Amino acid sequence: MEFCPNCGKMLMPKKGMIKCGCGYEKSLTDDDIEKQYHMEGETKPQSKVIVTDNKNVALPTTRITCYKCGGTKGYWWTVQTRSADEAPTNFIRCAKCGNTWRSSN
Incomplete structure (x- = not known):
């Protein structure tokens, strides 16, 4: 060099x-x-890709009651949808039918 x-x-x-x-x-x-x-070095090992479907979701779960189907298991996640000084928005998705809504905290 x-x-x-x-x-x-x-x-x-x-x-x-x-x-x-x-x-x-x-x-x-x-x-x-x-x-x-000319530079030689270690190559990055290949990463394994995890393929998921609707029955294998990598989100935390909670007990809910879906207002559409009555399902009792839901996946939840949090998104900062507004400015940083406001609370984040929590979403829940029914594991049975896929219905998604905002949770009210």
């Missing part, structure tokens, strides 16, 4: 040259590029 001797900016090679905005230029050989700019 090289830095501009005039202004100190980090220089990256492009088409066998390093150029700086201040006017500094230098030619590089393929060997220079391989030694100074």
Whole structure:
């Protein structure tokens, strides 16, 4: 890795040259590029993707009574729907029919 001797900016090679905005230029050989700019390291391990459906929801649950179907299990989450100085809005979704509403706290 090289830095501009005039202004100190980090220089990256492009088409066998390093150029700086201040006017500094230098030619590089393929060997220079391989030694100074070829980077090896650990690759990020592949992440496993979890596929879910309506029966496998990754939200906290609570006991509710759905006004549409009478279901007793609900999923809940909180969203800041207004300005930061106001209380967040809590939502509940019936696990049985999917009906969603705002909770009244």
